[in-house]
Amino acid sequence: MNPPLQTQNDTCPACGQGNLMPQTQQNPVSHAGHHGSVAMQFSVCDHCGSELADTAQALANKRAMQAFKKQAEGLLGGAEIRTYRKHMKLRQDTAAALFGGGKVAFSRYESDDIIQSTAMDSLLRLCMAMPTNLSKLASLKGLQLPPETRNIVNSHSRDQFIKLAPLVQKILDQELTEKRKHSAQSASNDSSLGAYSQAGKTVETSRWERAA
Numbered sequence: 441m442n443p444p445l446q447t448q449n450d451t452c453p454a455c456g457q458g459n460l461m462p463q464t465q466q467n468p469v470s471h472a473g474h475h476g477s478v479a480m481q482f483s484v485c486d487h488c489g490s491e492l493a494d495t496a497q498a499l500a501n502k503r504a505m506q507a508f509k510k511q512a513e514g515l516l517g518g519a520e521i522r523t524y525r526k527h528m529k530l531r532q533d534t535a536a537a538l539f540g541g542g543k544v545a546f547s548r549y550e551s552d553d554i555i556q557s558t559a560m561d562s563l564l565r566l567c568m569a570m571p572t573n574l575s576k577l578a579s580l581k582g583l584q585l586p587p588e589t590r591n592i593v594n595s596h597s598r599d600q601f602i603k604l605a606p607l608v609q610k611i612l613d614q615e616l617t618e619k620r621k622h623s624a625q626s627a628s629n630d631s632s633l634g635a636y637s638q639a640g641k642t643v644e645t646s647r648w649e650r651a652a
């Protein structure tokens with residue numbers, strides 16, 4: 441979990457007299473050709489007017505900027521990754537063991553402390569799109585998925601099957617109809633061929649009879 445971001449009204453270190461009043465301001469930012477605005481936190485001294493950011497504010501600002509960069513680069517946001525991981529009932533360390541990136545990778549992705557690589561982003565998206573990929577990933581790593589995660593993967597597979605079953609049945613029915621049509625057609629071809637050879641034989645016979 442992220443540490444709570446708290447800012448207290450402290451005495452201004454610049455003048456030593458005023459109090460620092462926390463504020464938030466939308467700042468225009470741009471990254472990778474994308475423009476937007478990010479809420480930046482800082483404090484203003486009510487005596488000398490100095491503006492400064494404490495550790496917690498600086499961290500919040502860094503995270504807000506990283507989140508904007510992820511969005512600009514078309515990468516999953518920290519909140520999206522957290523939602524997915526929680527939906528799959530994975531702990532952060534289990535997710536890191538499965539996906540890689542180091543022991544604390546997921547806490548850092550999810551709090552927007554770092555930007556995941558495009559390879560990690562793609563891997564996450566593949567598993568989001570097809571939960572059975574998580575089982576494949578686990579077997580590749582020689583790991584067992586937690587039982588509650590396995591249940592989610594299995595129930596998704598079951599849902600997929602139920603959704604696909606009527607479609608598969610329709611395809612099989614169509615194939616069967618086609619096959620029947622073909623065999624009926626070739627049967628009628630056979631019988632017309634039979635009639636032809638029959639006619640040929642008749643001709644032959646009559647010719648033979650005539651010759652005789």
Ligand SMILES: [Zn+2]
Nearest residue numbers: 452455485488
């Ligand atoms: Zn001051």
